[in-house]
Structure formats: structure tokens, C-alpha cells
Amino acid sequence: MATLITGGGGFIGSHLVDLLREETNESIIILDNFSTGTKDNIAGFDRVEVINGSVCESDIVDGAVSRATEVYHLAAAVGVEKIVDNPLDSLQTNLEGTENVLEAAAEHQVPTFIASSSEVYGKSTAVPFAESDNRILGPTTSPRWSYASAKAVDEAYGLAYHDAEDLPVVVGRYFNIVGPRQSGQYGMVIPTFVEQALAGEPLTVYGDGTQTRSFTHVEEAVRATYELLHDPDAHGEVFNVGAPQPTSINDLAERVIELTGSESEIEHIPYEVAYDEDFEEPQQREPDVSQLEATLGWRPETELDRILEDVIEERREPTVPEAAE
Numbered sequence: 001m002a003t004l005i006t007g008g009g010g011f012i013g014s015h016l017v018d019l020l021r022e023e024t025n026e027s028i029i030i031l032d033n034f035s036t037g038t039k040d041n042i043a044g045f046d047r048v049e050v051i052n053g054s055v056c057e058s059d060i061v062d063g064a065v066s067r068a069t070e071v072y073h074l075a076a077a078v079g080v081e082k083i084v085d086n087p088l089d090s091l092q093t094n095l096e097g098t099e100n101v102l103e104a105a106a107e108h109q110v111p112t113f114i115a116s117s118s119e120v121y122g123k124s125t126a127v128p129f130a131e132s133d134n135r136i137l138g139p140t141t142s143p144r145w146s147y148a149s150a151k152a153v154d155e156a157y158g159l160a161y162h163d164a165e166d167l168p169v170v171v172g173r174y175f176n177i178v179g180p181r182q183s184g185q186y187g188m189v190i191p192t193f194v195e196q197a198l199a200g201e202p203l204t205v206y207g208d209g210t211q212t213r214s215f216t217h218v219e220e221a222v223r224a225t226y227e228l229l230h231d232p233d234a235h236g237e238v239f240n241v242g243a244p245q246p247t248s249i250n251d252l253a254e255r256v257i258e259l260t261g262s263e264s265e266i267e268h269i270p271y272e273v274a275y276d277e278d279f280e281e282p283q284q285r286e287p288d289v290s291q292l293e294a295t296l297g298w299r300p301e302t303e304l305d306r307i308l309e310d311v312i313e314e315r316r317e318p319t320v321p322e323a324a325e
Ligand code: UDP
Pocket: 080, 176, 187, 188, 189, 190, 192, 193, 204, 205, 206, 207, 211, 213, 249, 281
């Protein structure tokens, strides 16, 4: 038997693979279509089987789940840019994919972790956000809020399967998970700023830069993920998974410039130029982690500078020059 990680080739998934390889002797099955993940993230690992497929294909999902003793469902369309550019694809992956995973997990009675997102809080400003707080979303015509709705439905599905089918399910709401291996390709701010700073280009701060995010080290996020699924008291519950230390995007840009020693300047870009006219975004984001801490006995707290140092070190690593012909 094995542990199944959907989206195991992705940024968070591949760090979970690292943790499981350290903590257990079980084999690992990764189901990934590598739409945003990369095979480099998991290349050369023993005990890891890779199924190249989509969570939208129910037969493949059922086959993989039937061989598993636990499931981490991390496969999803992620990244604000990707979601805004491909709303249909993102809805299908995030709704059908989760439905397929939960249906198979219930059929085979396999404990399942469902990855959700702090996006479900929408544009609420009532920080810090507790799991039972109200959510405030904009209109369905904005893809960002459809993504938030899809993630909320995923959560509700998970909880309903827990109640109706006795399926051990736990939901984690990730808050801006960052660290090495995260791609800047889909607009994520830390890899984008670090790459800009190292290249001596301006750091592109969207809006006035006063918006805040609570950046969370991926290593702490995957440890919390693993421990939540292994704690029967957590089943049937939703948990914020994040470090409760909000930072404004202006401050983030300044820290990146300082820590890289870059000469780059900061350039403010209006949202309508960065995205489009109707773009809206959460102004504040900070988790209330009391429930997480009460359950795990610890909370994510890696400081922003340490996170940035890890990402900068990775991005600075010299690439091996190609051999001369
Ligand atoms: N952001 C920015 N410049 C960029 C990319 C992102 O100022 O090049 C901002 C973005 O507007 C948001 C914050 O950084 O306020 C975090 O963006 P990200 O896409 O990483 O995560 P999310 O929006 O999902 O919190």
C-alpha cells in the first residue's frame, strides 16, 4: 500500500514528498498532469511512482486511490494569473477533481486531506481570519471569486463526505505558502521579486503596496498537513495553515532588495495594468491559528527573512554551464 499525493509534482506537493520520504517507509504515488508542477521537483526519487494524468479522469483517480492508505489532495489550478487567464479550466480542475478524489476515497475508505486556500475568505478585512468567520466575495463575473467559491465547495464536499460516509477528511486552508521551488511563472510575488532583484530589474509592486499577506514557509505547511491527516481529532474540521505575521507588499519588496543587495528600484503598477479593469484583491490576509495550535501543539512561525534567504539562495545557485561543442 502507498500514500497518494495528487499534485505531488507541484511546489507544495514535492515538499510533502520530501517529508514523507523522511518520515515513513511507505511508497508514494504521485498523480500529476504537470500543468504547473515539474518532473524536476521529484526526479530520481526511489519509492515514488508517478502517474501522469489528471484528477479530472475518474478512472485514473479511482485506480490510484484504491491502492492508497491515505490521500493528500493537492492537485489544483493555482496562481492568480493562471486562474484569471483560464477560469474554465480552473473551475473544472478544482471542482471535478476534488469530487473524483472524494468519491474514490469514500468508496475505498481512505483518509483524505483536502487542500483549500485563504482565498475562501475573499475580501474580508476582519483580520485575523478564523475558520468559522464569514466570507466576503465579489461577483461571479470575476474569475478570482469563482476560484474562491470552488475552493469553498471543495471544503463543503469534504465535510459532507465526512458526515455522510464516515470518511476521515481534514481541510487545510493554506495562507501564501512560499519557499524554494515555487515558480514565479503564475504571478506569485516572492519568486517574482527575488528574480527581479537578482536580475537588477525593477520590483513590480501592484496597487499601492499596502496590501498585506502572511507568508508561510512551505516546510511548515507540509508538516502541518501531514500531522493534521494523522490526527483523528482533526478529522471533519477545517484549519487555517499559515504563519500569523502579515507583511505589506511594499515592505516585502524592500526586504528582498536589502537581502539580495540589489540596486533594483520599486515600481508601482496599477492593478488594471497588471491584471484587468475588474480586478479586485484581498487587502489584508492574516490567519487566526489558535485552532491549529491547539490541535498540533505548535504553529508556523518561520520569519520572513529566513524564508527569503532560502528562496534567494536557491535562485542564486549557479547553473552548470553547457559543455562547449
Ligand atoms: N504582487 C505584486 N507584484 C507581483 C506579483 C504579486 O505586487 O509581481 C502582489 C499581489 O497583488 C498580491 C501579493 O503580491 O497583493 C501576493 O500575490 P500572490 O499572487 O503571490 O498571492 P495572492 O494574491 O494569491 O495572495
